Amino acid sequence: MCGIAGAVSWERAPDTDLVAAMTRSIAHRGPDGEGVTSDGPTCFGHRRLAIIDLSQAGAQPKWDHAGRVLITFNGEIYNYRELRNQLQADGSRFTTRTDTEVILEAYKRWGVEAFTRLNGMFALAIWDRDQQRLVLARDRLGEKPL
Helix, strand or coil: CCCCCCCCCCCCCCCCCHHHHHHHCCHHHCCCCEEEEECCEEEEEEECCCCCCCCHHHHHCCCCCCEEEEEEEEECCCCCCHHHHHHHHHHCCCCCCCHHHHHHHHHHHHHHHHHHHHEEEEEEEEECCCCEEEEECCCCCCCCCC
């Protein structure tokens, strides 16, 4: 079970030290890695429990390959392989085997409608740099805390 944290402020740069402290306070949720990334008004923190792709390629928070969309994600997407195949057929490219990267590409392709296609348990935050939009989403049953 991973853990996510974050802060947003439209008035001043978010406090990365605070998000780092929040991330440390949930260390028990993810012993396999931690990260803090900020951009514009947002700062995301992540504690990782590696399940699908055990390599460093699965580290979070994670930017898409174009540096447009940032995500921090907790959960598991059960149908990520099918979505990945569909996205690849439509021209998306992938550099990891993670469900996280599939979510990023799905969001870029379908916007917030991507979340209706996800079969799994999840909580996530996405920062869309181009649209200056913060998106928070979780699975339909709210299994993962957000």
